[in-house]
Each structure stands twice: as structure tokens, then as C-alpha cells.
Amino acid sequence: MLFARALSNPAFRLFMLGLAGLLLQSGCARRQMQINSFPEGAAVSVDHQPVGYTPVAVPFHYNGTREILIEKDGFKTVRVKQPISGPWYFSAPFSFFTDNFATREVRDSQRFNFQLEPVGQINDQQLTDRAENLRGQVLQGSITPSMQRDQYIWETR
Numbered sequence: 001m002l003f004a005r006a007l008s009n010p011a012f013r014l015f016m017l018g019l020a021g022l023l024l025q026s027g028c029a030r031r032q033m034q035i036n037s038f039p040e041g042a043a044v045s046v047d048h049q050p051v052g053y054t055p056v057a058v059p060f061h062y063n064g065t066r067e068i069l070i071e072k073d074g075f076k077t078v079r080v081k082q083p084i085s086g087p088w089y090f091s092a093p094f095s096f097f098t099d100n101f102a103t104r105e106v107r108d109s110q111r112f113n114f115q116l117e118p119v120g121q122i123n124d125q126q127l128t129d130r131a132e133n134l135r136g137q138v139l140q141g142s143i144t145p146s147m148q149r150d151q152y153i154w155e156t157r
Contacts, residue, residue, distance in 0.1 A: 032059045033084065033110040035068065042072035042116060054114075060084065068112070075116040084110055 035044050037054040044051050044058075047067050051058045054070070063085050070078040086108040 030105060031108040032057050035112050037070055037114045037116055042070045045069040070114055072116055075118055078114050082112060
């Protein structure tokens with residue numbers, strides 16, 4: 001009976017409607033990292049997934065460390081383990097409220113710039129000597145192609 005009486009009150013109905021609207025309103029959080037290279041046009045992979053050519057904006061859903069690979073012909077390949085940390089309101093437990101109950105769009109934009117270094121000039125004889133050396137190592141069984149691929153060093157920023 002008390003509830004029926006409260007429902008007949010227009011102020012109470014307006015209050016309940018406003019409360020329901022507030023609770024049902026979905027928040028909007030937008031996180032992205034902008035990856036640039038100098039010179040532009042380098043192929044970018046994030047966590048072993050190709051994402052495009054620089055400059056490129058990549059959405060992400062959580063903070064952490066990302067593996068970024070940047071490749072361009074004539075330049076040294078850049079491999080980086082890039083830590084990404086956002087503002088306090090994107091960390092647990094605050095991110096639940098930011099993602100679900102924010103009254104406006106909340107943005108976290110990370111920007112990473114990479115300077116690509118040109119590869120030194122290699123003459124034909126040096127390239128042939130290196131290829132013959134690798135072929136000899138593979139035939140002897142001292143090195144396999146998969147071992148060669150994993151011999152890079154990760155940079156940490």
C-alpha cells in the first residue's frame with residue numbers, strides 16, 4: 001500500500017525515472033595508442049598482429065606491456081616491449097565505473113614515436129659471403145632457420 005501511494009506521487013515517479021536512466025546509461029571509454037615513425041609508412045605489428053602503416057591508431061582495452069614491431073625497407077627493424085599505463089581511473093577497481101557509468105566519453109590516448117635508422121650499405125660480395133656462411137651452418141646442422149629468427153634483442157622503454 002505504501003509503495004502504491006509513493007507511485008502516485010509525480011515527484012517520486014520523476015525521481016525513479018531519473019535514477020533508472022542514470023543506472024541504465026552506458027559509459028563510454030575509448031583507449032587508443034598512436035604509433036608514429038620517422039620516416040612514415042613503416043609496417044606496424046602489435047602483439048604479433050599486423051595493424052597497418054605509420055601513422056596508425058590502434059585501439060586497446062587494457063593496460064600492460066605490448067610488443068611493437070616496426071619494419072620498413074632500407075631501415076633497421078625496431079622491436080620494443082612497450083609498457084602502457086593509463087590514468088588512475090582506468091585501473092582496477094575504478095575502471096568498472098569508468099567503463100560502465102561515465103556520463104561522457106572518457107579517452108586515454110597514448111602516443112609512441114619511433115625514429116628509424118637507415119641500414120648501412122651492404123655490397124653484393126658481403127651479402128653473398130653472409131648467405132654462404134648461413135648455408136654452410138644450416139647444412140652442418142649447427143643452426144636452423146627458426147633459431148635465426150629468434151636471435152633479436154627486445155628493447156624496453
